[in-house]
Amino acid sequence: IAGITQAPTSQILAAGRRMTLRCTQDMRHNAMYWYRQDLGLGLRLIHYSNTAGTTGKGEVPDGYSVSRANTDDFPLTLASAVPSQTSVYFCASKAGLNTGELFFGEGSRLTVL
């Protein structure tokens, strides 16, 4: 089934540890996004990539990094996790910049202790 796969689905992490959330899509979409979702705050954009080889900062990029080596993969790395990064993380993609529909992965629930 075509779509977006995120891994892990859930993780508990000690503060200070490095963590990479994986995201792979098989729809050949150009644009990919990482959001975090916290209660009462909605979806906040962390980083995005409009096409392979390019990335950009979203609303809340501090403490996170991304890479886009190819069309399909868009990993999100927390270099040194802090408790405020406890959240649900969603990877999403869409076919083009001016198309409306975002396709989301199932989410990765991260707890930093």
Next chain:
Amino acid sequence: QKEVEQNSGPLSVPEGAIASLNCTYSDRGSQSFFWYRQYSGKSPELIMSIYSNGDKEDGRFTAQLNKASQYVSLLIRDSQPSDSATYLCAVNDSNYQLIWGAGTKLIIKP
């Protein structure tokens, strides 16, 4: 700062009634508007998009857009318990990035 505002709810509606969800946005340059539904513990899914003033109907769902008032709404007719979810309003900015509201939790009471 570009903003999208929604009443957080919860909005409680009897089964079979019309649910009305509202959203306002700050960026007058926005051209594309979306409603996503998110069930508890799941990811958001697109249910409606609207690009021009007026109404757009899709089954039991109607999206309404008023750019002069910077207002977009979603009506759900004949509400069903399966419509119970959080509804997220999203607006494209001039860089084609989506600006999200915090969502309105809708509860349909049997």
